[in-house]
Amino acid sequence: xxxxxxxxxxxxxxxxxxxxxxxxxxxxxxxxxxxxxxxxxxxxxxxxxxxxxxxxxxxxxxxxxxxxxxxxxxxxxxxxxxxxxxxxxxxxxxxxxxxxxxxxxxxxxxxxxxxxxxxxxxxxxxxxxxxxxxxxxxxxxxxxxxxxxxxxxxxxxxxxxxxxxxxxxxxxxxxxxxxxxxxxxxxxxxxxxxxxxxxxxxxxxxxxxxxxxxxxxxxxxxxxxxxxxxxxxxxxxxxxxxxxxxxxxxxxxxxxxxxxxxxxxxxxxxxxxxxxxxxxxxxxxx
Amino acid sequence: xxxxxxxxxxxxxxxxxxxxxxxxxxxxxxxxxxxxxxxxxxxxxxxxxxxxxxxxxxxxxxxxxxxxxxxxxxxxxxxxxxxxxxxxxxxxxxxxxxxxxxxxxxxxxxxxxxxxxxxxxxxxxxxxxxxxxxxxxxxxxxxxxxxxxxxxxxxxxxxxxxxxxxxxxxxxxxxxxxxxxxxxxxxxxxxxxxxxxxxxxxxxxxxxxxxxxxxxxxxxxxxxxxxxxxxxxxxxxxxxxxxxxxxxxxxxxxxxxxxxxxxxxxxxxxxxxxxxxxxxxxxxxx
Numbered sequence: 001x002x003x004x005x006x007x008x009x010x011x012x013x014x015x016x017x018x019x020x021x022x023x024x025x026x027x028x029x030x031x032x033x034x035x036x037x038x039x040x041x042x043x044x045x046x047x048x049x050x051x052x053x054x055x056x057x058x059x060x061x062x063x064x065x066x067x068x069x070x071x072x073x074x075x076x077x078x079x080x081x082x083x084x085x086x087x088x089x090x091x092x093x094x095x096x097x098x099x100x101x102x103x104x105x106x107x108x109x110x111x112x113x114x115x116x117x118x119x120x121x122x123x124x125x126x127x128x129x130x131x132x133x134x135x136x137x138x139x140x141x142x143x144x145x146x147x148x149x150x151x152x153x154x155x156x157x158x159x160x161x162x163x164x165x166x167x168x169x170x171x172x173x174x175x176x177x178x179x180x181x182x183x184x185x186x187x188x189x190x191x192x193x194x195x196x197x198x199x200x201x202x203x204x205x206x207x208x209x210x211x212x213x214x215x216x217x218x219x220x221x222x223x224x225x226x227x228x229x230x231x232x233x234x235x236x237x238x239x240x241x242x243x244x245x246x247x248x249x250x251x252x253x254x255x256x257x258x259x260x261x262x263x264x265x266x267x268x269x270x271x272x273x274x275x276x277x278x279x280x281x282x283x284x285x286x
Numbered sequence: 287x288x289x290x291x292x293x294x295x296x297x298x299x300x301x302x303x304x305x306x307x308x309x310x311x312x313x314x315x316x317x318x319x320x321x322x323x324x325x326x327x328x329x330x331x332x333x334x335x336x337x338x339x340x341x342x343x344x345x346x347x348x349x350x351x352x353x354x355x356x357x358x359x360x361x362x363x364x365x366x367x368x369x370x371x372x373x374x375x376x377x378x379x380x381x382x383x384x385x386x387x388x389x390x391x392x393x394x395x396x397x398x399x400x401x402x403x404x405x406x407x408x409x410x411x412x413x414x415x416x417x418x419x420x421x422x423x424x425x426x427x428x429x430x431x432x433x434x435x436x437x438x439x440x441x442x443x444x445x446x447x448x449x450x451x452x453x454x455x456x457x458x459x460x461x462x463x464x465x466x467x468x469x470x471x472x473x474x475x476x477x478x479x480x481x482x483x484x485x486x487x488x489x490x491x492x493x494x495x496x497x498x499x500x501x502x503x504x505x506x507x508x509x510x511x512x513x514x515x516x517x518x519x520x521x522x523x524x525x526x527x528x529x530x531x532x533x534x535x536x537x538x539x540x541x542x543x544x545x546x547x548x549x550x551x552x553x554x555x556x557x558x559x560x561x562x563x564x565x566x567x568x569x570x571x572x
Contacts, residue, residue: 063542154507154508174537221443222443223434255459
């Protein structure tokens, strides 16, 4: 049995066909342009497998509508990528392929991927966090995706300003929320250059690690997960994972129990394949 | 069919017998002293119904062990009430009554109660928060108690200091976390008098409302609940609910959708009976 998967990112799409073990058989990738042009590439890829595919799983950039009870279920909502705003993604897919489809966010798909074959394999309570141009988080609670009346937006939690950091934050909604203070553009905002151009021991990384450590404290206090997987561009800065763990430990102050830190806060096991693997897993579940 | 329930609080115990609709038939209450003395009262009450009770639900002060896989499942853990520290509450109950038992925190029981017959009746994704001598929160996610590898301790989330509030917070672990800045003792800590002795329009209530509003923003971004029920001593200050809603709305800055504010952040429907009603509900489920 084969299933299909789409990781629909704001800058690129990944499509794959995989097996029942969520392993990738074939994978293609192309830039995200207009919905029409991008879906033409998607269709060209899956059409080759048309008679074999039993389901398709989609992990999409957002915000998206995830409530099955909503008439807009399957839509991309108020994204700044205007061509995709209010695009009925799921219906476009269903019009082409009459098979079961799964639909969730890109970070939820990555969480499912890491829990399926990655760094949180087999765990039912876990988080996947990515820190790049934004901060995105997906979560499993009791083995189910955490979605409530919409998908989480945990990247925007409130943080306590670092006493030496006088940056006001770039989030257009909240200014100095987690994303506003810790995502990639916060480095440009503070220093006028991107994170790639500054040394790994630059003071600004301590601020970033502090804010991320604060968020992990809040996620731990609220969700009590078994493991937190953290990836994305910022995590490629040498030593960043250790800095975050140090901040986390200090901020938590031994208040609640959590697994040994090296088992608790970890890098992704699947690298760039977390999202597409999760989408395969969701297709297999569908 | 009758079931029993215990709301085991740090200052008083409530025991009740109820029906299949989670309605209270008889209710007694007595001070929390030593485990031996307190349980003697518990046994005296339930012994009257010994042949009729089909299950008992317990919502206990904590921290408690909630993982059924743990050898310490059913214990009260590191409480400052030393006589109860490491007390095997559930085994003491099971030794007396050979019927199914449910075991969770007092605030989780209150969440179940409010979702059963109270202000969040029928909802599967909701929070119950109490703000008194501490800040406690219980939650349902997809209709199940949120427990992960332990029960949440959401009362200790990190908050952004209010610019005019120079109090350092009283939490012995984190200083200025939510509980440290917004629970009852923070009023004494700032002003040297209890909250009962100051006017409802005192500036300090604005700080408290701001911190609680911040926490509700974080809970919303992480859990996307359908409703948040908020009670406890601080909520008896006239106008407090409105102040919190105002702060919440301003801090969220229309970032994610949530139900109409008057339906979203509400006072408890069951008053002091939320916990015991939830414990009856958990007993009926057991």
